[in-house]
Amino acid sequence: xxxxxxxxxxxxxxxxxxxxxxxxxxxxxxxxxxxxxxxxxxxxxxxxxxxxxxxxxxxxxxxxxxxxxxxxxxxxxxxxxxxxxxxxxxxxxxxxxxxxxxxxxxxxxxxxxxxxxxxxxxxxxxxxxxxxxxxxxxxxxxxxxxxxxxxxxxxxxxxxxxxxxxxxxxxxxxxxxxxxxxxxxxxxxxxxxxxxxxxxxxxxxxxxxxxxxxxxxxxxxxxxxxxxxxxxxxxxxxxxxxxxxxxxxxxxxxxxxxxxxxxxxxxxxxxxxxxxxxxxxxxxxxxxxxxxxxxxxxxxxxxxxxxxxxxxxxxxxx
Numbered sequence: 001x002x003x004x005x006x007x008x009x010x011x012x013x014x015x016x017x018x019x020x021x022x023x024x025x026x027x028x029x030x031x032x033x034x035x036x037x038x039x040x041x042x043x044x045x046x047x048x049x050x051x052x053x054x055x056x057x058x059x060x061x062x063x064x065x066x067x068x069x070x071x072x073x074x075x076x077x078x079x080x081x082x083x084x085x086x087x088x089x090x091x092x093x094x095x096x097x098x099x100x101x102x103x104x105x106x107x108x109x110x111x112x113x114x115x116x117x118x119x120x121x122x123x124x125x126x127x128x129x130x131x132x133x134x135x136x137x138x139x140x141x142x143x144x145x146x147x148x149x150x151x152x153x154x155x156x157x158x159x160x161x162x163x164x165x166x167x168x169x170x171x172x173x174x175x176x177x178x179x180x181x182x183x184x185x186x187x188x189x190x191x192x193x194x195x196x197x198x199x200x201x202x203x204x205x206x207x208x209x210x211x212x213x214x215x216x217x218x219x220x221x222x223x224x225x226x227x228x229x230x231x232x233x234x235x236x237x238x239x240x241x242x243x244x245x246x247x248x249x250x251x252x253x254x255x256x257x258x259x260x261x262x263x264x265x266x267x268x269x270x271x272x273x274x275x276x277x278x279x280x281x282x283x284x285x286x287x288x289x290x291x292x293x294x295x296x297x298x299x300x301x302x303x304x305x306x307x308x309x310x311x312x313x314x315x316x317x318x
Contacts, residue, residue: 027063028063028064028065029061029063029064029065029091029092029286030064030065030067030088030089030090030091030092031057031064031065031066031067031090031091031092031093031094031279031282031283032067032069032081032084032085032088032090032092032093032094032095033050033054033066033067033068033069033093033094033095033275033279034069034071034077034080034081034084034093034094034095034096035047035050035068035069035070035071035095035096035120035275036070036071036072036077036096036098037070037071037072038070039072039197040196040197040198040224041198041223041224041227041248041250041318042196042222042223042224042248042250042270042272042318043272044272044317044318045271045272045273045316045317045318046096046272046275047070048272048316048317048318049272049273049275049276050068050275050276050279051068052276053066053275053276053279053280054066054068054279057279057280057283061283061287064283064286064287066279067084067088067090069083069084071098073098074097074098074099074102074103075102076098077095077097077098077103077106078102078103078106081093081095081103081106081107081109081110082106082109084110085109085110085113085115090115091115091116091286092115092116092117092118092282092285092286093107093110093115093116093117093118094118094120094275094278094279094282095107095110095117095118095119095120096119096120096121096122096275097119097122097124097167098122099122099165099166099167100122100123100124100125100166100167100168100169101125103124104124104125104126104129107119107124107129107130108124108126108129111129111130111131116131116282116285117129117130117131117132118130118131118132118133118134118278118281118282119132119133119134120133120134120135120274120275120278121134121135121136121169121274122167122168122169123135123167123168123169124168125168131285131292131293132278132281132282132285132292132293132294132295132296133294133295133296134274134277134278134281134295134296134298135169135274135296135297135298136269136270136271136274136297136298136299136300137297137298137299137300138168138169138172138173138176138270139172139173139175139176140176140299140300141173141176141221141247141268141270141300142172142173142174142175142176142177142178142179142180142221143176143177143179143180143300144268144300144302145173145177145180145219145221145245145247145268146176146177146178146179146180146181146219147180148245148266148302149181149186149217149219149245150180150181150184150186152217152243152265153186153216153217155184155185155186156184156185156186157185157186157187157216157217158186158187158189158212158214158215158216159186159187159188159189159215159216159217159218159219160188160189160190160191160205160208160212160215160218160219161174161177161188161190161191161192161218161219161221162191162192162193162194162201162204162205162218162219162220162221162222162225162229163191163192163193163194163221164193164194164195164196164221164222164225165193165195165196166193170193170221173221173247174191174221177219189208189212189215190208190211190212192204192207192208194220194222194225194228196221196222196224196225197224197225197228198224198225198227198228199228200225200228201220201222201224201225201226201227201228201229201232202228202229202231202232203228204228205218205228205229205232205233206232206235206236209232209233209236209238214241215238215241215242216241216242217242217243217244217245218233218242218243218244218245219244219245220244220245220246220247221246221247222246222247222248223246223247223248223249223250223252223253223267224248224250225246226244226246226250226253226264227250227252227253229244230244230263230264233263239263242263243262243263243264243265244263244264245264245265245266245267245268246264246267246268247267247268247269247270248267248268248269248270248271248272248318249267249269249270249271249303249311249318250267250318251312251313251314251316251318253267254267254303254308254311254312255308255312255314257303257304257305257308258305258308258309258312259305260305265304265305266302266303266304267302267303267308268300268301268302268303269299269300269301269302269303269311270300271298272318274298277296277298278296281296
């Protein structure tokens, strides 16, 4: 049976200059948060920030009950959504789809049941379902990664690409990257899905290393993938041949950048704390008289040796 995480806050409402606290206190609002389980580092950070936001929100608004459900796959997440509506009777849903295609109809059914829907990070396959969309800037993450590699290689060289899970997020990143290097003499030797996973990144990079005697750069797209790529390159004793550009802001990679590691000269931010942003915006729907519907796109900051200390949080789980 699915276990839902639930903390009931007891603190007084902390006003943000919003709607009437007395009126809100009379009505219990349930907000369901459906996210992938901590199957990789970024998702671990996602779970951490969701739990922290839950505690903070429920302490500030005793009439708001946040219910977090984590899923290890798309089917499990679809079942969670059904339970959140039919059993938990939520008023709103914050969802980061495990995969875009299989979760589109389940999320659409939540919306058709009259619930307020906030989609995070991995967009749905059909537009216009959600009320709010919160995400990092995926096209920009791809673009700035391509821009750095193109500049670093003086517009020519051989590269490989490790993609994420087949989602809208992955498609937007890859499209932004390829558009940026279009017209240059950079050759993409191959690209394969590594599913934002360290082990998959290791296996895919091993394959690339075995097939391509010369690789100038690797676009890993994600820091979990990057860790696997680093291990494969080290085992092949080819660390002096290439460099890697990842993304997300994992503390291990940020530390490498900060220390001037030549294999990982930069990183591109894609913060897992965006789930907290999405939860806060959803809460505003019920405690504010201001409009919140729309798209909230975060930045894609390039982390370099010079600014890495500003993004290094050693106590973070990610």
